[in-house]
Amino acid sequence: xxxxxxxICGGTGCTSxxxxxxxxTLEKELKEAGLAEEIKVIRTGCFGLCALGPIMxxxxxxxxxxxxxxxxxxEIVSEHFVKGRIVTRLLYQETVAEDGAITSLDDTNFYxxxxxxxxxxxxxxxPENINEYIAYDGYQALGKVLTEMKPADVIKVLLDxxxxxxxxxxxxxxKKWEFAAAQPAGQKYVVCNADEGDPGxxxxxxxxxxxxxxxxxxxxxxxYAIGADTGVVYVRAEYPIAVKRLQxxxxxxxxxxxxxxxxxxxxxxxxxxxxxxAGAFVCGEETALxxxxxxxxxxxxxxxxxxxxxxxxxxxxxxxxxxxxANIPPIIRKGVEWYRQIGTERSKGTKVFALxxxxxxxxxxxxxxxxxxxxxxxxxxGGIPGGGTFKAAQTGxxxxxxxxxxxxxxxxxYDSLMAxxxxxGSGGLIVMDQTTCMVDIAKxxxxxTVDESCGKCVPCRxxxxxxxxxxxxVTQGKATMEDLDKMEALCYxxxxxxxxxxxxxxxxxxxxxxxYFRDExxxxxxxxxxxxxxxxxxxxxxxxxxxxxxxxxCARNCPxxxxxxxxxxxxxxxxxxxxxxxxxxxxxxxxAIVKR
Amino acid sequence: MKSLAELQALRDKMQAQxxxxxxxxxxTRIVVxxxxxxxxxxxxxxxxxxxxxISKRRLTDVAVVQTGCVGICQYEPVVExxxxxxxxxxxxxxxxxxxxxxxxxxxxxxxxxxxFTIGALK
Numbered sequence: 152x153x154x155x156x157x158x159i160c161g162g163t164g165c166t167s168x169x170x171x172x173x174x175x176t177l178e179k180e181l182k183e184a185g186l187a188e189e190i191k192v193i194r195t196g197c198f199g200l201c202a203l204g205p206i207m208x209x210x211x212x213x214x215x216x217x218x219x220x221x222x223x224x225x226e227i228v229s230e231h232f233v234k235g236r237i238v239t240r241l242l243y244q245e246t247v248a249e250d251g252a253i254t255s256l257d258d259t260n261f262y263x264x265x266x267x268x269x270x271x272x273x274x275x276x277x278p279e280n281i282n283e284y285i286a287y288d289g290y291q292a293l294g295k296v297l298t299e300m301k302p303a304d305v306i307k308v309l310l311d312x313x314x315x316x317x318x319x320x321x322x323x324x325x326k327k328w329e330f331a332a333a334q335p336a337g338q339k340y341v342v343c344n345a346d347e348g349d350p351g352x353x354x355x356x357x358x359x360x361x362x363x364x365x366x367x368x369x370x371x372x373x374x375y376a377i378g379a380d381t382g383v384v385y386v387r388a389e390y391p392i393a394v395k396r397l398q399x400x401x402x403x404x405x406x407x408x409x410x411x412x413x414x415x416x417x418x419x420x421x422x423x424x425x426x427x428x429a430g431a432f433v434c435g436e437e438t439a440l441x442x443x444x445x446x447x448x449x450x451x452x453x454x455x456x457x458x459x460x461x462x463x464x465x466x467x468x469x470x471x472x473x474x475x476x477a478n479i480p481p482i483i484r485k486g487v488e489w490y491r492q493i494g495t496e497r498s499k500g501t502k503v504f505a506l507x508x509x510x511x512x513x514x515x516x517x518x519x520x521x522x523x524x525x526x527x528x529x530x531x532x533g534g535i536p537g538g539g540t541f542k543a544a545q546t547g548x549x550x551x552x553x554x555x556x557x558x559x560x561x562x563x564x565y566d567s568l569m570a571x572x573x574x575x576g577s578g579g580l581i582v583m584d585q586t587t588c589m590v591d592i593a594k595x596x597x598x599x600t601v602d603e604s605c606g607k608c609v610p611c612r613x614x615x616x617x618x619x620x621x622x623x624x625v626t627q628g629k630a631t632m633e634d635l636d637k638m639e640a641l642c643y644x645x646x647x648x649x650x651x652x653x654x655x656x657x658x659x660x661x662x663x664x665x666x667y668f669r670d671e672x673x674x675x676x677x678x679x680x681x682x683x684x685x686x687x688x689x690x691x692x693x694x695x696x697x698x699x700x701x702x703x704x705c706a707r708n709c710p711x712x713x714x715x716x717x718x719x720x721x722x723x724x725x726x727x728x729x730x731x732x733x734x735x736x737x738x739x740x741x742x743a744i745v746k747r
Numbered sequence: 748m749k750s751l752a753e754l755q756a757l758r759d760k761m762q763a764q765x766x767x768x769x770x771x772x773x774x775t776r777i778v779v780x781x782x783x784x785x786x787x788x789x790x791x792x793x794x795x796x797x798x799x800x801i802s803k804r805r806l807t808d809v810a811v812v813q814t815g816c817v818g819i820c821q822y823e824p825v826v827e828x829x830x831x832x833x834x835x836x837x838x839x840x841x842x843x844x845x846x847x848x849x850x851x852x853x854x855x856x857x858x859x860x861x862x863f864t865i866g867a868l869k
Contacts, residue, residue: 152764152798152799152803153764153798154767154797154811154812155767156767185791189794211810211811212812233781234781234782234814234815235781235812235813236815283761283765285757285761286761286762286764286765288758289758290754291754294751294754408748409748415749415754416750
């Protein structure tokens with residue numbers, strides 16, 4: 152029995168900010184203080200507040216330490232663990248009340264509006280210990296399914312709950328299972344899509360790192376529902392911590408008899424294998440993913456036949472995303488009624504978003520469907536740092552679109568996002584402020600899809616490339632208004648004719664920025680001006696004569712020596728030689744240098 | 748694991764060990780004085796005895812925490828017990844042997860062990 156539990160985030164975010172060293176230092180210090188038997192150190196998954204990492208939470212007090220460094224550890228040990236005095240200077244300030252008392256983490260702005268279903272164990276349990284998962288009702292849902300329910304009952308529960316796929320498309324999960332279950336008995340497969348490729352998205356990784364057993368349990372439930380005995384998790388090789396923890400979890404589940412033959416003595420057999428993805432974005436597309444598991448080059452194939460009919464090795468297969476699976480055990484345990492209360496009419500439950508870009512609380516949040524973008528950005532996300540103003544948010548990564556400030560009060564669910572030309576996608580949410588050029592951001596995403604296009608179909612291979620070239624022309628100031636119309640037409644051609652989801656959605660960033668920020672495109676074309684001051688070809692730096700005091704600091708810092716002038720006299724920039732690096736603007740202490 | 752009953756037994760056992768990891772306040776707090784005076788007088792074995800006893804009885808709603816010097820160093824080890832709706836009870840000159848009785852009588856059954864409290868001092 153330990154009198155205190157210290158939870159330290161071992162997710163990828165906090166690991167990269169040094170949580171491993173903190174754990175090692177803490178274990179050493181505790182040993183030296185003779186406290187190793189009294190205080191338990193637990194490496195957990197992601198708490199969500201990655202911006203404040205490394206994170207350490209001490210129970211029973213519930214003290215939430217943020218941005219901990221190894222140098223802080225001796226103080227935490229001698230003050231907190233030996234003398235019982237909380238080190239207030241390290242506490243997350245929002246958890247400290249005016250009288251100095253610690254308030255619950257759930258009351259902070261970041262957590263207040265969140266509802267954690269898929270992430271309920273992340274940052275709470277030790278993901279490398281199956282017993283901690285079991286303590287929090289782990290494998291109870293599997294037990295219930297195997298002993299009390301028929302396969303058709305399980306599917307009915309999912310249909311009634313209204314769970315939709317969290318990987319992007321939002322297809323009803325119960326329907327998918329129903330199709331696969333209806334196929335004649337024989338070899339069938341359950342596949343988990345953990346090939347999370349959207350730039351800026353990391354919810355699947357965090358679930359696998361923080362709560363791998365929930366995915367295993369849900370896959371076994373799926374196996375029972377459709378009559379499959381084999382599961383495959385296709386996970387990115389770029390997620391080493393997730394892969395390691397998942398393998399540990401699978402091994403522990405096998406040892407405990409929760410995977411393997413005759414689970415709970417019911418005669419049901421199920422086992423899971425891991426396949427590593429080799430870093431191609433297109434392999435997140437379900438048919439390409441299956442082709443990749445089969446050992447071929449990851450290229451999509453036409454549907455139909457759908458995987459539910461002829462999937463992995465030509466056998467009936469269901470493919471669900473990690474987050475979708477993570478919702479299933481809670482639904483089985485707590486019931487349809489409970490789940491249906493959460494969310495909107497046609498989108499039930501919650502959605503996990505990875506907040507990134509120009510936002511204070513970078514991290515992972517889970518909110519009920521129907522929460523508005525304003526609540527996510529301004530309340531949970533803590534707004535834009537440095538006094539910037541919100542311009543737009545990109546959802547769905549390179550397949551999605553942007554949501555402008557005027558639509559911030561749109562409740563976020565599958566259908567409302569579709570209606571405004573974006574999509575839920577897997578849940579990356581990139582916030583942009585006034586310093587982001589919308590043409591440039593569309594070009595960035597197009598560059599990504601051009602790079603990741605597998606090349607099998609022409610619209611995607613050549614179409615996206617041509618689209619990229621047109622965008623490049625715009626950012627160079629060489630495009631005409633005619634190009635804009637051509638671009639739009641090409642977008643629709645690609646959408647209608649590409650083979651798989653990658654190509655069909657690739658033009659979305661262009662279409663949505665054209666829809667909401669057409670004026671920026673026009674400014675680039677007609678005025679040869681980039682309103683956000685990003686596109687280098689359209690920029691020039693100027694010195695304001697009335698502000699320049701002739702300190703010469705700009706001239707001394709210019710890497711190409713294009714600034715001239717005498718001391719105490721206003722300087723001048725030779726724009727024919729300027730490389731627009733911005734070094735002079737950064738160094739000027741008088742705000743005398745502006746870009747236009 | 749061959750049956751659901753086994754899984755449930757394991758869950759109950761593990762829950763008892765993880766009860767302190769809760770967001771809501773635990774109802775009973777046992778506060779052990781762990782300043783230099785307390786430690787010198789033997790507070791550490793007392794604290795260990797409390798955690799052992801609570802684990803043995805699977806009390807999930809009790810927190811054992813330490814504090815600094817309460818100011819009555821001559822009566823260390825000092826242990827204060829806070830229970831909802833009751834006045835704080837201060838036990839003095841505690842030993843590991845006395846712990847089992849405090850847990851059984853006071854924490855579980857609600858009867859203060861008056862003879863160990865500060866009020867019983869002559």
